Amino acid sequence: DIRLTQSPSFLSASVGARVTITCRASQGISNYLAWYQQKPGKAPKLLIYTASTLQSGVPSRFSGSGSGTEFTLTISSLQPEDFTTYYCQHFHSYPITFGQGTRLEIK
Protein backbone atom coordinates (compact mmCIF):
# COMPACT_ATOMS: atom_id res chain seq x y z
CA ASP A 1 0.00 0.00 0.00
CA ILE A 2 1.12 3.55 -0.71
CA ARG A 3 1.47 5.64 2.43
CA LEU A 4 0.95 9.42 2.33
CA THR A 5 2.60 11.51 5.04
CA GLN A 6 1.53 15.11 5.47
CA SER A 7 3.64 17.74 7.17
CA PRO A 8 3.11 19.50 9.35
CA SER A 9 0.20 17.83 11.14
CA PHE A 10 -0.61 21.15 12.83
CA LEU A 11 0.08 24.62 11.52
CA SER A 12 -0.54 27.97 13.16
CA ALA A 13 -0.65 31.05 10.95
CA SER A 14 -2.16 34.51 10.68
CA VAL A 15 -4.77 35.88 8.33
CA GLY A 16 -3.01 37.05 5.18
CA ALA A 17 -0.07 34.70 5.59
CA ARG A 18 1.21 32.33 2.92
CA VAL A 19 1.35 28.68 3.99
CA THR A 20 2.50 25.44 2.42
CA ILE A 21 1.49 21.90 3.34
CA THR A 22 3.58 18.98 2.09
CA CYS A 23 2.42 15.47 1.21
CA ARG A 24 5.04 12.77 0.68
CA ALA A 25 4.22 9.42 -0.92
CA SER A 26 6.01 6.21 0.05
CA GLN A 27 6.53 5.49 -3.65
CA GLY A 28 6.11 7.38 -6.90
CA ILE A 29 2.54 8.21 -7.82
CA SER A 30 3.12 10.46 -10.87
CA ASN A 31 0.53 13.22 -10.52
CA TYR A 32 -2.31 11.04 -9.20
CA LEU A 33 -2.89 13.24 -6.18
CA ALA A 34 -5.73 15.39 -4.88
CA TRP A 35 -6.19 17.84 -2.02
CA TYR A 36 -9.33 18.30 0.06
CA GLN A 37 -10.51 20.80 2.63
CA GLN A 38 -12.78 19.61 5.44
CA LYS A 39 -14.62 21.83 7.87
CA PRO A 40 -15.94 20.41 11.17
CA GLY A 41 -19.09 18.34 10.73
CA LYS A 42 -19.00 18.68 6.95
CA ALA A 43 -18.02 16.49 4.03
CA PRO A 44 -14.62 17.08 2.43
CA LYS A 45 -14.44 19.50 -0.48
CA LEU A 46 -12.19 18.90 -3.48
CA LEU A 47 -9.65 21.70 -3.97
CA ILE A 48 -6.97 20.35 -6.34
CA TYR A 49 -6.76 17.27 -8.58
CA THR A 50 -3.98 15.76 -10.69
CA ALA A 51 -1.61 17.49 -8.28
CA SER A 52 -2.00 21.00 -9.66
CA THR A 53 -5.41 21.48 -11.33
CA LEU A 54 -7.71 23.82 -9.45
CA GLN A 55 -11.24 22.46 -9.07
CA SER A 56 -13.95 24.70 -10.51
CA GLY A 57 -15.15 27.29 -8.04
CA VAL A 58 -12.14 27.05 -5.74
CA PRO A 59 -10.44 30.40 -5.06
CA SER A 60 -7.19 31.03 -6.90
CA ARG A 61 -5.29 31.56 -3.64
CA PHE A 62 -5.13 27.74 -3.49
CA SER A 63 -2.50 26.05 -5.64
CA GLY A 64 -0.88 22.63 -5.86
CA SER A 65 2.38 21.35 -7.24
CA GLY A 66 4.58 18.30 -7.33
CA SER A 67 5.02 14.97 -9.00
CA GLY A 68 6.40 11.59 -8.08
CA THR A 69 6.72 11.45 -4.30
CA GLU A 70 6.56 15.06 -3.08
CA PHE A 71 3.60 17.39 -3.37
CA THR A 72 2.60 20.72 -1.92
CA LEU A 73 -0.60 22.66 -1.29
CA THR A 74 -0.07 26.40 -0.98
CA ILE A 75 -2.54 28.99 0.23
CA SER A 76 -1.19 32.34 -0.88
CA SER A 77 -3.08 34.65 1.49
CA LEU A 78 -5.02 33.00 4.28
CA GLN A 79 -8.61 34.03 4.76
CA PRO A 80 -10.60 33.39 7.97
CA GLU A 81 -12.57 30.59 6.31
CA ASP A 82 -9.37 28.70 5.42
CA PHE A 83 -8.60 27.72 9.02
CA THR A 84 -9.63 24.09 9.01
CA THR A 85 -8.24 20.66 8.07
CA TYR A 86 -6.64 19.59 4.78
CA TYR A 87 -6.05 16.09 3.37
CA CYS A 88 -4.10 14.73 0.43
CA GLN A 89 -5.23 11.57 -1.39
CA HIS A 90 -3.62 9.39 -4.07
CA PHE A 91 -5.19 7.48 -6.97
CA HIS A 92 -2.13 5.70 -8.31
CA SER A 93 -3.24 2.22 -7.30
CA TYR A 94 -5.55 0.40 -4.94
CA PRO A 95 -6.10 0.83 -2.10
CA ILE A 96 -6.63 4.57 -2.42
CA THR A 97 -5.26 6.24 0.69
CA PHE A 98 -5.41 9.64 2.39
CA GLY A 99 -2.78 11.51 4.30
CA GLN A 100 -3.34 11.87 8.04
CA GLY A 101 -4.46 15.48 7.69
CA THR A 102 -3.10 18.93 8.47
CA ARG A 103 -4.99 21.13 10.87
CA LEU A 104 -4.54 24.83 10.16
CA GLU A 105 -5.21 27.11 13.11
CA ILE A 106 -5.32 30.86 13.57
CA LYS A 107 -2.28 32.33 15.31
Add this chain to the structure above:
Amino acid sequence: DVQLVESGGGLVQPGGSLRLSCAASGFTFSSYNMNWVRQAPGKGLEWVSLIFSSGSNIYYADSVKGRFSISRDNARNSLSLQMNSLRAEDTAVYYCAASSRATGDAFAMWGQGTAVTVSS
Protein backbone atom coordinates in the same frame (compact mmCIF):
# COMPACT_ATOMS: atom_id res chain seq x y z
CA ASP B 1 -28.59 20.71 -8.05
CA VAL B 2 -26.15 17.86 -7.58
CA GLN B 3 -27.07 15.79 -4.55
CA LEU B 4 -25.82 12.68 -2.85
CA VAL B 5 -27.92 11.66 0.14
CA GLU B 6 -26.83 8.81 2.40
CA SER B 7 -29.15 6.86 4.66
CA GLY B 8 -29.26 3.68 6.70
CA GLY B 9 -26.85 4.52 9.48
CA GLY B 10 -27.56 3.79 13.12
CA LEU B 11 -26.61 1.81 16.19
CA VAL B 12 -25.76 -1.88 15.71
CA GLN B 13 -24.25 -4.52 17.97
CA PRO B 14 -20.85 -6.04 17.25
CA GLY B 15 -21.24 -8.87 14.75
CA GLY B 16 -24.36 -7.32 13.31
CA SER B 17 -25.19 -6.04 9.84
CA LEU B 18 -26.26 -2.76 8.34
CA ARG B 19 -27.01 -1.60 4.81
CA LEU B 20 -26.18 1.94 3.77
CA SER B 21 -27.72 3.63 0.77
CA CYS B 22 -26.78 6.68 -1.28
CA ALA B 23 -29.34 8.37 -3.53
CA ALA B 24 -27.94 10.46 -6.36
CA SER B 25 -29.61 13.27 -8.29
CA GLY B 26 -28.69 16.22 -10.48
CA PHE B 27 -25.99 14.46 -12.50
CA THR B 28 -25.55 11.45 -14.78
CA PHE B 29 -25.00 8.83 -12.10
CA SER B 30 -24.15 6.07 -14.57
CA SER B 31 -21.13 8.04 -15.81
CA TYR B 32 -19.42 8.24 -12.43
CA ASN B 33 -17.42 5.84 -10.36
CA MET B 34 -18.78 5.72 -6.82
CA ASN B 35 -16.95 5.40 -3.54
CA TRP B 36 -17.55 5.00 0.17
CA VAL B 37 -15.25 6.88 2.53
CA ARG B 38 -15.49 6.79 6.31
CA GLN B 39 -14.26 8.91 9.17
CA ALA B 40 -14.06 7.59 12.71
CA PRO B 41 -14.80 10.11 15.47
CA GLY B 42 -11.98 12.63 15.71
CA LYS B 43 -9.93 10.80 13.07
CA GLY B 44 -8.94 11.24 9.44
CA LEU B 45 -10.51 10.03 6.22
CA GLU B 46 -10.37 6.35 5.21
CA TRP B 47 -11.35 5.13 1.75
CA VAL B 48 -13.56 2.05 2.04
CA SER B 49 -14.66 0.89 -1.40
CA LEU B 50 -15.02 1.81 -5.07
CA ILE B 51 -17.33 0.58 -7.80
CA PHE B 52 -16.80 1.60 -11.40
CA SER B 53 -19.55 3.38 -13.33
CA SER B 54 -20.67 0.19 -15.07
CA GLY B 55 -20.22 -1.97 -12.00
CA SER B 56 -17.51 -3.92 -13.79
CA ASN B 57 -14.76 -3.32 -11.25
CA ILE B 58 -14.95 -3.26 -7.46
CA TYR B 59 -12.22 -2.59 -4.90
CA TYR B 60 -12.12 -2.65 -1.10
CA ALA B 61 -9.82 -1.50 1.66
CA ASP B 62 -8.16 -4.43 3.41
CA SER B 63 -9.91 -3.43 6.64
CA VAL B 64 -13.36 -4.28 5.20
CA LYS B 65 -12.57 -6.92 2.58
CA GLY B 66 -14.74 -10.01 3.01
CA ARG B 67 -17.19 -8.17 5.31
CA PHE B 68 -18.49 -5.27 3.22
CA SER B 69 -20.08 -5.39 -0.24
CA ILE B 70 -20.62 -2.43 -2.54
CA SER B 71 -23.26 -2.37 -5.28
CA ARG B 72 -25.07 0.09 -7.50
CA ASP B 73 -28.28 0.38 -9.49
CA ASN B 74 -27.80 2.80 -12.36
CA ALA B 75 -31.47 2.64 -13.28
CA ARG B 76 -32.38 3.93 -9.82
CA ASN B 77 -29.36 6.23 -9.37
CA SER B 78 -28.47 4.48 -6.16
CA LEU B 79 -25.40 3.10 -4.41
CA SER B 80 -25.35 0.65 -1.51
CA LEU B 81 -22.91 -0.70 1.04
CA GLN B 82 -23.79 -3.94 2.78
CA MET B 83 -21.82 -4.16 6.01
CA ASN B 84 -21.63 -7.52 7.80
CA SER B 85 -19.70 -8.77 10.84
CA LEU B 86 -19.45 -5.23 12.13
CA ARG B 87 -16.78 -4.34 14.65
CA ALA B 88 -16.33 -1.46 17.06
CA GLU B 89 -13.63 -0.06 14.77
CA ASP B 90 -16.21 0.32 11.98
CA THR B 91 -17.83 3.12 13.97
CA ALA B 92 -17.64 6.19 11.75
CA VAL B 93 -19.47 8.64 9.56
CA TYR B 94 -19.80 7.04 6.14
CA TYR B 95 -19.76 9.27 3.06
CA CYS B 96 -20.58 8.35 -0.52
CA ALA B 97 -18.54 10.23 -3.09
CA ALA B 98 -18.54 10.41 -6.90
CA SER B 99 -15.43 10.43 -9.03
CA SER B 100 -14.63 10.59 -12.72
CA ARG B 101 -11.75 10.93 -15.15
CA ALA B 102 -12.81 14.56 -15.62
CA THR B 103 -11.29 15.32 -12.22
CA GLY B 104 -8.49 12.79 -12.41
CA ASP B 105 -10.52 10.27 -10.41
CA ALA B 106 -10.67 12.67 -7.48
CA PHE B 107 -13.87 12.77 -5.46
CA ALA B 108 -15.65 15.86 -6.74
CA MET B 109 -19.07 15.23 -5.19
CA TRP B 110 -19.82 14.10 -1.64
CA GLY B 111 -22.88 13.34 0.41
CA GLN B 112 -23.45 14.72 3.90
CA GLY B 113 -22.65 11.41 5.57
CA THR B 114 -24.50 8.89 7.71
CA ALA B 115 -23.29 7.83 11.14
CA VAL B 116 -22.72 4.20 12.06
CA THR B 117 -22.11 3.21 15.67
CA VAL B 118 -21.10 -0.35 16.53
CA SER B 119 -21.57 -0.93 20.23
CA SER B 120 -23.22 -3.30 22.65
